[in-house]
Amino acid sequence: MKTNDIIFQTVTKIVVFIIIIYSLHLFFSGHYTPGGGFIGGLMTASALVLLLLAFDIKTVVNTLQVDYLKLTATGLLIAVLTGIGSFFFNVPFLTHTFSYVQLPLLGKTSLATAVLFDLGVYLVVIGVTMTIIQTIGETE
Amino acid sequence: MNNLIILPIVIPFLMGILLIFFNKHITVQKWLSAVASFLSVIASIVIVQTVHTNGIQTLEIGNWAPPYGIVLVADMYASLLVLTTSIIGFTSLLFAFSSVTSDREKFYFYPGVQFLLLGVTGAFLTGDIFNLFVFFEVMLMSSYLLIVLGSSKNQLRESIKYILVNVISSALFVIAVAYLYAVTGTLNMADLSVRIADMGQSGLLTVIAILFLVIFGLKGAIFPLYFWLPASYQAPPAVVTALFGALLTKVGVYSITRVYSVIFYHEPSFTHQILAWLSALTIVFGVIGAIAYWDIKKIVIYNIITAVGVILFGIAANTPNSVEGSIYYLVHDMIVKGALFFLVGAIIAITGTSNLRKFSGLIASHPFLGWMFLIATLALAGIPPLSGFIGKLKIIQGGFEAGEYTIAFVVLLSSLLVLYSVMKIFIHGFWGEPNKIPVNKEATKGLILPIVILLVLSIAYGFGVESLSPYISQAADTLLDPSIYIQAVLKE
Numbered sequence: 001m002k003t004n005d006i007i008f009q010t011v012t013k014i015v016v017f018i019i020i021i022y023s024l025h026l027f028f029s030g031h032y033t034p035g036g037g038f039i040g041g042l043m044t045a046s047a048l049v050l051l052l053l054a055f056d057i058k059t060v061v062n063t064l065q066v067d068y069l070k071l072t073a074t075g076l077l078i079a080v081l082t083g084i085g086s087f088f089f090n091v092p093f094l095t096h097t098f099s100y101v102q103l104p105l106l107g108k109t110s111l112a113t114a115v116l117f118d119l120g121v122y123l124v125v126i127g128v129t130m131t132i133i134q135t136i137g138e139t140e
Numbered sequence: 141m142n143n144l145i146i147l148p149i150v151i152p153f154l155m156g157i158l159l160i161f162f163n164k165h166i167t168v169q170k171w172l173s174a175v176a177s178f179l180s181v182i183a184s185i186v187i188v189q190t191v192h193t194n195g196i197q198t199l200e201i202g203n204w205a206p207p208y209g210i211v212l213v214a215d216m217y218a219s220l221l222v223l224t225t226s227i228i229g230f231t232s233l234l235f236a237f238s239s240v241t242s243d244r245e246k247f248y249f250y251p252g253v254q255f256l257l258l259g260v261t262g263a264f265l266t267g268d269i270f271n272l273f274v275f276f277e278v279m280l281m282s283s284y285l286l287i288v289l290g291s292s293k294n295q296l297r298e299s300i301k302y303i304l305v306n307v308i309s310s311a312l313f314v315i316a317v318a319y320l321y322a323v324t325g326t327l328n329m330a331d332l333s334v335r336i337a338d339m340g341q342s343g344l345l346t347v348i349a350i351l352f353l354v355i356f357g358l359k360g361a362i363f364p365l366y367f368w369l370p371a372s373y374q375a376p377p378a379v380v381t382a383l384f385g386a387l388l389t390k391v392g393v394y395s396i397t398r399v400y401s402v403i404f405y406h407e408p409s410f411t412h413q414i415l416a417w418l419s420a421l422t423i424v425f426g427v428i429g430a431i432a433y434w435d436i437k438k439i440v441i442y443n444i445i446t447a448v449g450v451i452l453f454g455i456a457a458n459t460p461n462s463v464e465g466s467i468y469y470l471v472h473d474m475i476v477k478g479a480l481f482f483l484v485g486a487i488i489a490i491t492g493t494s495n496l497r498k499f500s501g502l503i504a505s506h507p508f509l510g511w512m513f514l515i516a517t518l519a520l521a522g523i524p525p526l527s528g529f530i531g532k533l534k535i536i537q538g539g540f541e542a543g544e545y546t547i548a549f550v551v552l553l554s555s556l557l558v559l560y561s562v563m564k565i566f567i568h569g570f571w572g573e574p575n576k577i578p579v580n581k582e583a584t585k586g587l588i589l590p591i592v593i594l595l596v597l598s599i600a601y602g603f604g605v606e607s608l609s610p611y612i613s614q615a616a617d618t619l620l621d622p623s624i625y626i627q628a629v630l631k632e
Contacts, residue, residue, distance in 0.1 A: 073160035080154055086143070093146045095203040 005054070012054035019047035027122055028115075037118035041125025048130055057137055068130040075123030082117045142199045144190065145214040147183040148222050148261045151176055152229075156254030166245050173233050173250045180226040180257070188219045192611060196618070196628035198267070206267070206629055207331035213267035213629055216615035217467060221264045221394060224474045227597065228386045229257045231590035235482050236379045238586030239489065244290050244377075252289065253383065256282040260387045264394060267629055269320070270327045272395065273313050276359070280306050283388060286380045287372065298375035305368040309358035316351040323348065330629035333403050333622050341406035349404035349411050353396060353418075360392020362452060363421040366445050370429065373441045378485025381437065385444050386478040390470065393448055397455050397466075401619040402626075408458060416456035420547040422449030423554045430561035434496045436487060436569070439561050440480050443520065446558055447473040450551055453544075454535040455619075462538020464616040468608075469531025472601060476519050476527060479594035480562070483513050486587045487569065496565060501574025509584060510570040512595055517566055519598050521559035527601040 023043030030036030051060050083094040098112035155176035162168045191197055191214055199212040214222070233253065240249055259279025266272050284306075288299040321327060323344060324335045336345060358365045369389070373381050396415070404411055426446030430439050451473065454466025484494070486509060491499040503510040515526070522528035532555060539548030601608070618624050 070161060073157050076157045077154075080150070080157065084150065084154075092200050092203050093143055093150070094201050 009054045012050055016047045016051055019050070020044055023047065027118070030118060031110075031112060031114065037121030038125055041122040042129065044122075045126050045129035045133075048126075049133060052133065052137065057134065061134075066130075068127045068134065070127075072124050072127030072131065075120045075125075075127060077120075078123065079117050079120030082113055082120070085113070142197060144183070145187055145197050145199050145212055145265065146201075148180050148187070148226060149212075149258055149265065151180045151183065152254040152258040152261070156251045156258060159251040159254060160248065163246055163248055163251075166242060169245065169250045170233075170237055173254060174230070174237075176254065177226060177230040177233055177257070180261075181223070181230055184219065184223040184226045187214055188216070188223050188611065191216050191219045192614065196625065198629055207326050207328035210271050211267040211328065211330075211629055212265045213330075213625070214265055215618045215625060215628070216611060217397075217618060218264045218394075220467070220471055220611060220615055221390070221474075222261050224471050225257065225260050225264065225387055227594075228383070228474060228478045229253070231478060231482070231593050232379055232383050234590040234593075235382065235485065235587060239379055239485060240377060241290075247289060248285070249289060252282050252285040256286065256383060256387070258282075260391055263391045267329050268327055269329055269332065270317055273310070273317060276313065276391070277310060279388065279391065280310070283384060286383070287376045289380075290377070292375075295375045298372045301368055302372040305358065309355050312351065312358075313355045316348060316355055319344075319348050319351070328629070329398070329402055330626040333626055334630070336403060336406065341404065345404065346407050346410060349400070349407070350414065352399050352404070353411070353415065356392045356395040356399070357418070358392075360389045360396060360448055360452075361422075361445055362418050362448060363425050363445075366422065366425070366448075369445065370438060370441050373444075374435075374437050378437075378481055378488060381441070382478050382481030382485065385441065385481050386474045389444055389448055390474055393451050393470065396452060397619065400455060401463075402622045405622065412456045412458055416453060416544055416547055419449040419452035419456055420550050422446070422452070423550055424449075427554050427557040427561070431557055431564075435494050436484050436496055436565050437494045439565060440477070440484055443480070443558060443561065444477060446554055447477070450532065450535060450554070453547055453551060454531075454538060457535070457538045457542040457544055457547075458620075459538040459541045460616060460620055461534045461541060463619050464612055465531050465534025465536075465538055467531075467612050467615050467619075468605075469528070469535060472519070472527040472531050472598070475594055475598050475601065476516060479512075479516050479591055479598060480520065482587065482591045482594065483509070483516055486584050486591065487513075489587060490584060496568050500568060500572035501570070503570040504574040506584065508588070510566070512588075512591055513570065514566055515595055515599070517559065517562035519595075519602070520562055521555050525599075525602050527598040529602065530605050 023040045026035035026043055027037060027040030030040070048060070086093055086095045096112060096114045096117070098110055100108055100110050103109050155172060159169050159172060162172070187197070197214040200206060201210045201212065236249070236253070256279055259275050259282060262275035263272055263279060266275055284299065284303055287302055288295055317327070320332070324332055326332055326335060354365065361369045373384055400411065400415065423446050426442050426449055429442030430446060433439050433442070451466045451470050454462040454469065487502070488494050490502065490506065493499065519526035519528050522532040532551065536548045536551055539551065
């Protein structure tokens with residue numbers, strides 16, 4: 001018998017966006033409130049896992065053509081490069097800096113280089129989680 | 141700028157990441173990893189020279205002063221070990237180029253090696269006890285990958301044991317750090333030392349010191365915690381065993397040395413006495429294993445355990461001579477164990493077996509390999525002109541000075557049995573009637589160069605003791621007088 005999970009798939013299509021937006025909110029709020037790269041990355045990965053549950057692996061892989069191993073490596077590279085950046089300013093490794101910038105729409109915002117490091121963490125967490133889940137899912 | 145001392149950590153890290161992008165292009169991977177480890181060797185030579193001329197170098201990561209931030213400390217002891225590590229890393233890569241199969245190479249073998257080197261150098265350089273834990277985990281995670289890569293039945297079985305033991309010891313490590321933090325309120329090693337000196341080493345702190353001995357002993361394979369090592373190290377290919385045998389147990393030994401010389405040095409009659417007897421038993425059980433087996437890989441693996449015992453006895457006796465001796469012996473042992481595992485790997489590549497009873501007379505077809513093996517065995521046993529002599533001499537001298545006559549005699553006798561165990565390989569494998577089994581003449585192509593590099597280093601080490609001694613005594617000074625270390629880090 002062919003199962004029909006139209007309700008699940010329709011709800012997923014809406015909910016996935018809410019989860020991803022919430023995960024981005026968590027990611028950006030990490031500096032002042034609970035949140036950050038790790039939990040944000042896990043939340044994004046959980047949205048992708050929900051897609052994997054509602055649709056099969058082939059559909060998801062065809063829609064989001066991301067090589068998650070490369071994504072992990074990119075994340076690591078970003079994190080290390082934020083550290084190496086300090087070489088050029090003659091300060092110790094991983095020294096971070098911040099400044100307040102007047103942005104359109106957002107107003108006065110503090111931009112810290114620690115966010116770039118966190119972006120690396122975020123990508124690594126997504127990459128590792130999805131690699132684990134997809135590899136186990138594809139193994140016969 | 142002091143970012144210099146993070147280079148041996150950053151270079152393998154960056155290269156490990158880049159290699160992930162090129163996992164299908166084996167030639168690119170080989171070139172990149174060879175260049176990276178060569179750069180690491182150069183960077184570590186520069187560090188050793190800088191530390192020698194300017195004293196201990198520190199780097200306050202993120203510009204946070206210790207004890208609030210993480211600090212990297214390159215004293216002479218750590219820098220010498222980092223240099224040896226990068227040399228072993230470089231030669232292992234050369235050995236891997238012609239001995240590792242391409243399906244392993246495509247599955248992230250080279251990134252794994254780079255991350256292993258990152259973990260080991262990080263563990264040597266860090267000045268923060270929780271950071272030490274993190275670098276331990278980096279090193280162990282990559283070693284899990286390297287031990288299971290290829291997934292033969294034997295590797296799968298042994299990697300489960302290996303991971304189980306290491307997960308338990310890592311959990312103990314976290315618990316011990318938690319206890320230590322609860323008692324002292326700090327994690328920086330120099331600050332820990334100051335606070336413990338202020339409050340006196342109470343019974344509770346001695347318990348924590350023993351807990352650390354258990355943890356690092358489990359990683360560094362001392363008696364009775366070495367049970368996991370012989371079988372686990374036998375499973376992976378020879379080059380991985382060489383990396384493990386030369387580097388991983390030595391990180392445990394380094395940590396015991398560091399913790400017992402910088403932090404817990406106030407109750408030597410208890411902690412150092414336990415360490416001395418445990419190292420004596422380690423030596424005894426190591427040589428028993430080494431003479432019992434007819435498997436060439438097993439024989440060399442049991443020799444790792446013996447060497448760990450010898451090095452730790454030098455630390456436990458805690459006299460200037462014995463500490464210097466154990467530094468000499470540690471560096472020598474890393475080099476010569478690397479060479480021996482490469483030689484064993486080359487012999488297995490020729491004969492296709494590691495069972496000593498199944499082949500003989502290799503000297504007829506491979507004379508150069510045979511004589512190199514002889515030099516390595518003599519260096520291992522500590523025959524005078526070669527590298528193992530000065531270390532053992534000073535350890536035994538220091539042992540006598542400390543009044544530990546029994547254990548010093550154990551060390552002396554162990555040399556004899558170590559020599560017997562490796563000579564057995566030479567006599568039965570290289571002498572005798574050749575061609576018991578078909579010998580593959582081409583098998584050693586490319587495997588000879590890394591062995592030659594390490595043996596030349598070992599010989600030069602033995603003959604150049606005179607020029608090395610200022611470096612070694614500088615390293616020993618820091619271990620004997622923790623205030624040098626503390627002043628360099630806390631700048632008080």
